[in-house]
Amino acid sequence: MTLLPLAAELASWTLLASAFLAAIRLVIGPGVADRAVALDLLAVLVVAYAGLRALATGIDAYLDVATVLALTGFLGTLAFARFIVRRTPTRLDRAARKEGP
Amino acid sequence: MSLWGAPLWELAAAAMVAVGALFCLVAAIGVLRFGDVFMRMHATTKAGTLGAGLVMGALALASEDAGSAAKAGGAVIFLLLTAPVAAHMIARAAYRSGARLSPRTWIDERSDADDD
Numbered sequence: 001m002t003l004l005p006l007a008a009e010l011a012s013w014t015l016l017a018s019a020f021l022a023a024i025r026l027v028i029g030p031g032v033a034d035r036a037v038a039l040d041l042l043a044v045l046v047v048a049y050a051g052l053r054a055l056a057t058g059i060d061a062y063l064d065v066a067t068v069l070a071l072t073g074f075l076g077t078l079a080f081a082r083f084i085v086r087r088t089p090t091r092l093d094r095a096a097r098k099e100g101p
Numbered sequence: 102m103s104l105w106g107a108p109l110w111e112l113a114a115a116a117m118v119a120v121g122a123l124f125c126l127v128a129a130i131g132v133l134r135f136g137d138v139f140m141r142m143h144a145t146t147k148a149g150t151l152g153a154g155l156v157m158g159a160l161a162l163a164s165e166d167a168g169s170a171a172k173a174g175g176a177v178i179f180l181l182l183t184a185p186v187a188a189h190m191i192a193r194a195a196y197r198s199g200a201r202l203s204p205r206t207w208i209d210e211r212s213d214a215d216d217d
Contacts, residue, residue, distance in 0.1 A: 003107045004163060007115035011122030011156070018122075018129035025132045025141070033138045033195035040187060041132050041145040047180070048125055048153040051160045051173070055118065063172045066157065070176055074183040081190035088198040 008056040012049065019045050036080035043073025114159040121155030124148050136203030138195045146188040150180050 019042060026038035047066045054062035089097075107115075131144025154177045161173035202209060 002111075003115045004111050004118075007118045011118045014122035014126050018125045021126075021129035021133045031138060031195070031198075031200055033191055033198070033200055034141060036191055037138060037142050037145055038132055040191070041128060041149050044145070044149040044153045044180070044184075045125055045129070047176070048121065048156040051153070051156040051176075052118065052122075054169075054173075055114075055156075055160050055163060060169050060172075063160070063169055063176065067172065067176045067179065070179050070183070074187055077187040078190055081187075081194040084191075084194035084198050088194075 005056050008052045012052055012056075015045055015049050015052070032080070032084055036077060036084070039080070040073060040077045043069060043076070047073070110162055114163040117155045117159035117162065121152045121159065124152030124155065126152075128152060136205060138200050139192055139206075140203065142188050142192055142195075146184050150184040154180055 022038050022041045022045065026035055026042070029035055047070050050062045050066035050069060054060065054066070125148070128144050128148035131148060132141045135141045135144055157173045157177045157180075161170040161177075164170045164173065196211060
């Protein structure tokens with residue numbers, strides 16, 4: 001085995017271990033923001049793995065996979081952030097509730 | 102130019118792949134071990150982006166045509182542009198929704214901010 005495929009193989013196992021650790025954090029939480037961070041890391045790990053596949057196989061399409069996954073991971077994180085903000089009452093909401101209608 | 106029978110670019114690309122995967126592992130360990138959501142975000146944003154960026158940089162170094170090298174470079178730039186934005190949004194959302202700081206954190210400069 002030449003040097004570069006060997007390095008890609010070792011790096012794939014390392015990325016698998018990293019994804020396992022991130023999945024543990026995804027399961028145990030404890031908050032929505034922790035899970036969003038774990039999902040973000042998982043998306044970045046899959047981007048790196050797609051790059052490794054492109055390196056090991058020479059197939060160019062994995063590069064497009066990596067780019068699109070980076071895009072969707074970013075948009076997913078933004079959506080999660082909006083979701084967390086919107087389900088939290090702001091100071092104005094609390095003041096309005098205290099005053100009554 | 103070669104070293105131990107391998108061309109120099111291949112050595113550099115293999116080293117970048119190995120170091121990048123190690124940075125990804127460090128990011129995952131940080132996400133698992135750190136105490137609150139802000140520290141975890143620091144681990145995934147910096148170490149994770151650096152790891153994936155190194156792997157894609159190795160790909161750009163090892164690719165044969167300029168098109169795929171440019172694609173890999175574009176992916177790296179995209180990661181570098183979006184990671185701070187995503188981390189900022191998540192941190193702001195987490196703080197506003199009342200995420201607890203780690204008990205070992207002793208500076209909270211937003212604690213008396215009244216803009217939310």
